[in-house]
Amino acid sequence: MKYSSFLWLLFLLTFCDRADRTDVSKETTSALKVTPYTDSLSSTAEEPVITDDPMFVETSDTVSVYGPQSITRNILQDKNGDIWFASWQGIMKYDGKVFTNMTLKERLRHFHVFSILEDHTGGLWFGMIGGGLYHYDGNFFTYYTTANGLAGNNVTCIMEDSSGQIWFGTNAGLSCLNTSGGQTFRNYTRKDGLLDNTIWSMLQDHTGKLWFGTEGGVNSCLNASAELSGKSSVKFIKEDVLPFRHVLSIIEDKSGRIWLGSQVGLSCYNPLTKVIVGEKSVNRIYENFTPNIFEDNSGDLWLSSGEPNSSKMILFRCNTLEAIQKGSKAFTKITSETQVFGVTQDRNGAIWFGTMNGARRYDGKTITDFLKK
Numbered sequence: 305m306k307y308s309s310f311l312w313l314l315f316l317l318t319f320c321d322r323a324d325r326t327d328v329s330k331e332t333t334s335a336l337k338v339t340p341y342t343d344s345l346s347s348t349a350e351e352p353v354i355t356d357d358p359m360f361v362e363t364s365d366t367v368s369v370y371g372p373q374s375i376t377r378n379i380l381q382d383k384n385g386d387i388w389f390a391s392w393q394g395i396m397k398y399d400g401k402v403f404t405n406m407t408l409k410e411r412l413r414h415f416h417v418f419s420i421l422e423d424h425t426g427g428l429w430f431g432m433i434g435g436g437l438y439h440y441d442g443n444f445f446t447y448y449t450t451a452n453g454l455a456g457n458n459v460t461c462i463m464e465d466s467s468g469q470i471w472f473g474t475n476a477g478l479s480c481l482n483t484s485g486g487q488t489f490r491n492y493t494r495k496d497g498l499l500d501n502t503i504w505s506m507l508q509d510h511t512g513k514l515w516f517g518t519e520g521g522v523n524s525c526l527n528a529s530a531e532l533s534g535k536s537s538v539k540f541i542k543e544d545v546l547p548f549r550h551v552l553s554i555i556e557d558k559s560g561r562i563w564l565g566s567q568v569g570l571s572c573y574n575p576l577t578k579v580i581v582g583e584k585s586v587n588r589i590y591e592n593f594t595p596n597i598f599e600d601n602s603g604d605l606w607l608s609s610g611e612p613n614s615s616k617m618i619l620f621r622c623n624t625l626e627a628i629q630k631g632s633k634a635f636t637k638i639t640s641e642t643q644v645f646g647v648t649q650d651r652n653g654a655i656w657f658g659t660m661n662g663a664r665r666y667d668g669k670t671i672t673d674f675l676k677k
Contacts, residue, residue, distance in 0.1 A: 357415040357434055361392045366408045371674030372396050376658030378646035380420040380428075385651060388428065389663055390417035395430050395438070403674070410445055412438060421462035423470060423483075431459025431472065453489035455479040456501075463506040465514065473503030478516065480538075497540035498523055507554040507562070509575075515562065516540070517551030522564070545580065546573060552595040557624050558603050565594035570607060572628060581628050590632050593617065598647040599624075606655060608644035619644045619657055639664070639671060 361374040372391035380388045387398040394407025395417055407414065415435030422428050428440040436449035436457045448454050456476030463471045472479040477493035493501050500520030507515040514525040522543040550567035557563060562573040570590040571582025582588040592610030595617070599605055605624055608617050619638040626634035645658035655666040665672045 356413065357432075359392060359433075360394070360414040360416050362414070363393050363405065363408070365405065367402050367404050369402055369674075370676050371398065371403050372662045373675060374662065375416070375660055376645065376663045377416075377418050378420050379648045379656045379658055379663060380422060381648065381650045381656075382422050382428065383426055387650065387656065388420055389658070390420050390430065390646070391658075391662075392416040395440075398674075406440075406445075412445060413447065419459055419462050421464060421470070423464045424468060429462050429470065429472075431462055433458050433460075437472065450476075453479070453491070455489075455491040455493070460502075460504055461506050463508065465508050466512060471506055471514075473506055473516070475502055477501045478503055492538065492540070496538070497542070499542060504550070504552045505554045505565075507556060509556045509562065510560060511575075515543075515554050517554045517564065517566075519550055521549055522546040522551055522554075545578065546571075547583070553597045555597050555599055557599050557605070559624070561624070563597050563599075563605070565597045565607060565609070567593060570594045570597070570609065570627075572624075588631075589627050590620075590635065596644070596646055598649070600649045600655065601653065606638075606647045606657075608647065608657070615642075616640075617643045619647070638666065 363373070372389050372393050374392035376389050376391045378390040382388060385400070389396040389398070393416075394405055394412065394414065397404045397406055406412065413432075413435050415432040417430050418433050419431035420428065426442065430438040430440070432438070434457055436447065436454060437459050439446045439448070449457055454472065454474065455478060456474030458475035459472050460475070461473035465471065468483055470481040470483060472481070477491050477498065479489045479491050481489055492498060498516070498518060499522070500518040502519035503516055504519065505517035509515065516523040516525070523540045524543050525538055525540055546564065548564055548566040548568060548571065551564055552567075553563075553565035555563050560575065562575060564571050564573065569582065569588045569592055571580060572589060573580050590607075590609055592612060594607055594609040596608040597605060598607070603624060605622050605627060607620050609620055610616065611618050618641060620635040621638055622634040622636065641659045641664070643660040647655060647657045649655055653668075657664055657666070662673060662675050
């Protein structure tokens with residue numbers, strides 16, 4: 305590679321568990337309630353006791369006018385309008401006036417947070433690196449780890465499908481949580497057809513097809529609804545037409561095209577024509593490491609990607625059609641931050657993005673940070 309793109313991955317390096325398919329009873333899953341971070345989990349030779357994360361950034365401000373001051377990996381605005389941050393300082397919430405560190409307020413485990421999802425009920429899910437998973441129902445946090453059946457304790461991506469099932473991508477395979485039929489996890493690994501046990505990204509497209517970006521390539525799944533009934537196994541298909549490894553991001557644009565951000569750059573696949581733009585380096589849309597892609601309300605793409613001949617991962621914006629037609633010439637550089645992570649858009653149309661040093665908000669003209677000066 306032309307630059308040190310894998311510096312970004314150093315923030316993820318923790319132990320990797322081996323996981324087989326596991327069912328967990330409702331009683332077992334619900335029994336593990338949130339306790340202070342001095343709690344202990346039952347341990348076996350296969351399941352080590354989880355200790356707090358040495359990479360967690362300890363702070364003392366539970367409520368502040370300042371946002372996260374550390375790595376902020378993902379951002380989400382919930383149905384109530386609050387902004388949530390997956391940061392190295394833990395779970396943080398912004399109500400438009402103040403930032404509340406929910407990890408400190410609720411005495412949660414001290415792990416850096418990587419992924420966020422709001423489900424159809426308004427429940428929030430937070431995936432951590434090394435620390436498992438939290439669910440927040442608006443009143444209480446519930447804690448899940450491999451001790452409760454989760455495939456792995458590095459939760460890198462979360463998705464809800466059209467059946468209401470929640471999927472978790474981990475370092476040790478996929479976990480699917482049936483939220484309506486007993487609160488049980490079912491786990492899937494290479495034994496079940498996945499190309500790799502490290503899952504980086506997930507998508508359900510408008511046809512209902514599921515896509516999984518793994519370290520080893522792209523899998524898809526056509527019969528996920530069977531998972532809900534438990535009558536048959538999920539069949540994972542190897543997408544040979546998408547020969548990309550280390551697929552960190554997958555999105556579907558408003559026209560039904562599938563965009564993939566991977567180790568080798570940005571590519572676009574049209575399922576109707578079976579045409580890939582970016583299959584070969586000679587016609588790849590953008591040829592640098594691309595870990596995050598987001599489509600805004602107007603149909604423009606935002607991506608964090610490597611700057612040519614540099615270790616920086618900065619924020620770009622481009623029109624989808626222009627990107628296909630013009631390639632890298634269609635990209636407009638938005639910021640010169642050294643590293644840019646997850647991107648989202650709020651109700652007012654502003655773009656929020658995480659960086660190595662907190663979160664930023666871009667209103668189309670001005671970038672605002674929330675840092676202590």
